[in-house]
Amino acid sequence: MEIMLAILVGVLYSTGVYMLLRRSIVKFIIGILFLSNATNLLVFLAAGVTRGQPAFIKKGAEQAELVADPLPQALVLTAVVIGLGILAFVLALKYKFFQVSGTDDLDQLKPTEE
Amino acid sequence: MFVVALPILVPLALMLLLIIIPAPVFSRWTAILGSLGLLFLSLYLLILLQDDPVLVLQAGGWKAPYGISLVIDYMSALMLSVSALLMLSVSVYAMNFLRGESYAQLFYIFFFSLAMGINGAFITGDVFNLYVWFKVMLLSSFVLISLGCSKEQLRGGIKYMGLNLIGSLFFLAGIGLLYGKTGTLNMAHLAKILIDDEQSILMNSSAMFFFLAFGIKAAVFPLFFWLPSSYHTPNITITSLFAGLLTKVGVYAMIRFFTLFFVQDQDFWHHLLLIVAGLTMVIGGMAASTFYETRRILSYHIISQIGYMVMGLGIYTPLGIAGALYFTVHNMIAKTNTFLVSGLISKVKGSYQLKEVGGLYRQYPLLAVLFILPAFALAGVPPLSGFFGKFMLIKAGIDASRYGITAVAILTGLLTLYSMIKIWNEAFLKRPVNKDQKLKGRLSFSDIFPSVLLGLASILMGLFAAPVFKFVMAAANSLLDPSLYIESVLKGFLP
Numbered sequence: 104m105e106i107m108l109a110i111l112v113g114v115l116y117s118t119g120v121y122m123l124l125r126r127s128i129v130k131f132i133i134g135i136l137f138l139s140n141a142t143n144l145l146v147f148l149a150a151g152v153t154r155g156q157p158a159f160i161k162k163g164a165e166q167a168e169l170v171a172d173p174l175p176q177a178l179v180l181t182a183v184v185i186g187l188g189i190l191a192f193v194l195a196l197k198y199k200f201f202q203v204s205g206t207d208d209l210d211q212l213k214p215t216e217e
Numbered sequence: 218m219f220v221v222a223l224p225i226l227v228p229l230a231l232m233l234l235l236i237i238i239p240a241p242v243f244s245r246w247t248a249i250l251g252s253l254g255l256l257f258l259s260l261y262l263l264i265l266l267q268d269d270p271v272l273v274l275q276a277g278g279w280k281a282p283y284g285i286s287l288v289i290d291y292m293s294a295l296m297l298s299v300s301a302l303l304m305l306s307v308s309v310y311a312m313n314f315l316r317g318e319s320y321a322q323l324f325y326i327f328f329f330s331l332a333m334g335i336n337g338a339f340i341t342g343d344v345f346n347l348y349v350w351f352k353v354m355l356l357s358s359f360v361l362i363s364l365g366c367s368k369e370q371l372r373g374g375i376k377y378m379g380l381n382l383i384g385s386l387f388f389l390a391g392i393g394l395l396y397g398k399t400g401t402l403n404m405a406h407l408a409k410i411l412i413d414d415e416q417s418i419l420m421n422s423s424a425m426f427f428f429l430a431f432g433i434k435a436a437v438f439p440l441f442f443w444l445p446s447s448y449h450t451p452n453i454t455i456t457s458l459f460a461g462l463l464t465k466v467g468v469y470a471m472i473r474f475f476t477l478f479f480v481q482d483q484d485f486w487h488h489l490l491l492i493v494a495g496l497t498m499v500i501g502g503m504a505a506s507t508f509y510e511t512r513r514i515l516s517y518h519i520i521s522q523i524g525y526m527v528m529g530l531g532i533y534t535p536l537g538i539a540g541a542l543y544f545t546v547h548n549m550i551a552k553t554n555t556f557l558v559s560g561l562i563s564k565v566k567g568s569y570q571l572k573e574v575g576g577l578y579r580q581y582p583l584l585a586v587l588f589i590l591p592a593f594a595l596a597g598v599p600p601l602s603g604f605f606g607k608f609m610l611i612k613a614g615i616d617a618s619r620y621g622i623t624a625v626a627i628l629t630g631l632l633t634l635y636s637m638i639k640i641w642n643e644a645f646l647k648r649p650v651n652k653d654q655k656l657k658g659r660l661s662f663s664d665i666f667p668s669v670l671l672g673l674a675s676i677l678m679g680l681f682a683a684p685v686f687k688f689v690m691a692a693a694n695s696l697l698d699p700s701l702y703i704e705s706v707l708k709g710f711l712p
Contacts, residue, residue, distance in 0.1 A: 123383075128375065131379060135379070135382050135383070138383070138386050139382075139386055139389075142386045142389045142390045142393070143389075145390050145393045145394075146389060146390070146392065146393030146396070147393075148393075149393040149394050149396060149397030150393070150396055150400075151397065174396070174402075175396060178392065178393075178396070181345075181349065182348075182389055185349070185352050188356065189352070189356065189382065192356065192359060192360070193378060193382075196359070196363055196371065196374055196375065196378065199363075199366055199371060200371040200372070200374075203366065203367070203368045203371055204368050204372075
């Protein structure tokens with residue numbers, strides 16, 4: 104399971120980086136989206152995956168059994184929610200930029216450098 | 218210690234208040250009085266620290282490694298006070314510079330949410346919580362930087378946003394790996410586990426992720442491109458706010474992480490930090506000298522100065538860290554002040570282009586005085602604050618026999634001096650471009666007051682360097698020997 108997830112994380116990262124390097128701003132945003140999901144999975148994976156053992160402790164149990172670590176799941180949940188907020192803002196920014204400038208091309212962004 | 222959470226809760230409450238009551242005059246005064254309140258609050262925290270050098274609040278009553286710890290030590294309290302001082306001056310400055318702008322109300326709301334993010338980042342004692350505060354800060358700054366919705370600002374906003382989002386992804390990936398290896402995200406607990414850790418080399422992957430994340434936020438050498446391409450676009454009030462506060466949060470986090478728990482493999486890290494510091498100084502300084510637009514010169518100059526702070530961290534002696542802290546405080550004050558003055562110049566002359574202004578020394582001597590204070594402070598002229606910061610760093614460099622970086626630091630001082638003299642010559646000494654050029658506007662009290670306040674702070678930091686030095690030395694010593702920090706947060710918890 105870990106191996107599968109690790110490969111998936113790698114694929115997502117490479118897809119994300121590929122999209123980041125495109126000229127279109129929309130593709131850039133999609134790239135960031137891929138990267139953020141890859142990172143979420145990475146956090147989830149790094150703490151170790153435990154199969155079929157949710158983090159509940161039976162009532163009256165003296166000692167907790169081996170359960171999945173709930174903390175990385177909580178971290179991922181928080182990160183996903185923050186990511187959603189960011190994505191909404193980013194898309195709004197992109198839309199506004201398209202309205203003002205009529206372009207979706209990152210190369211058109213150059214003139215601020217002068 | 219409930220008071221520990223107040224620097225986060227006060228801006229939150231004020232932000233909500235401003236959302237509920239959207240009246241221009243009300244929000245203007247709320248911003249000023251609120252920042253004043255934050256300043257007094259942080260001074261009060263400084264006084265509390267005299268008795269107890271580490272103030273801790275376990276949020277929600279959860280014990281240390283399980284809940285979120287909020288911790289204030291010398292460094293946090295110092296950064297809190299300076300950022301409150303900057304917020305106070307910017308909020309006064311905003312009175313006239315944002316008057317009549319359609320987005321003034323939004324500015325004040327996000328002003329406080331930015332303050333909440335920054336204060337949270339300074340206070341928190343938990344790595345993931347720091348990530349959340351970073352995001353609060355980033356999101357507020359995304360909104361602030363694109364507030365005017367002009368083409369230029371949106372362009373700058375997209376660049377700023379893109380690179381900073383990538384930085385925060387590095388941050389999150391670092392958190393994942395760190396948690397996987399240590400099983401904790403509480404900074405004190407991490408320090409306890411990692412200080413006598415044997416497999417130090419394994420920590421480098423997480424440390425590198427964090428270094429990249431904070432490096433992007435602090436705008437160090439290969440990662441600074443977002444800063445100069447976005448900082449000159451928004452309203453000068455917003456630029457001044459960002460110039461003093463945002464990059465320094467990255468520096469703060471870097472100092473915190475690399476003194477508290479990423480203390481393995483020191484040879485590699487300190488060399489890396491010093492190389493990055495040297496390149497940041499030189500490249501920022503050289504780039505600054507090629508421009509003729511005040512905001513651009515100053516933006517590149519921010520980058521150059523970040524190098525000095527990283528240099529102090531890389532030297533890693535008590536004097537080096539103390540120098541970095543002193544320099545950070547000095548730089549936050551002086552840098553914001555130069556941006557404020559560049560706004561004043563543009564208000565009087567109607568332009569940020571140095572080619573189009575001139576003769577201000579004769580036309581507006583007061584403005585010349587206001588400019589010369591922060592400019593000389595940045596260049597490191599003795600009675601002002603910058604001299605002592607550079608002196609400490611250079612002395613630390615020589616003591617630790619890091620001669621290369623010390624030489625670079627001294628030479629970069631010349632580049633700084635050059636870009637300040639360029640602004641001085643072009644804007645103040647040069648003859649006015651058109652003989653009969655009239656001044657575009659007069660400055661009122663609320664325009665000048667923030668700059669006077671920060672200028673005085675620069676002078677006082679220089680005149681009373683001894684007590685400030687004592688304080689930053691105490692802060693540096695407590696950073697390099699975190700046993701008290703660990704003990705106060707964990708309260709005897711054994712891993």
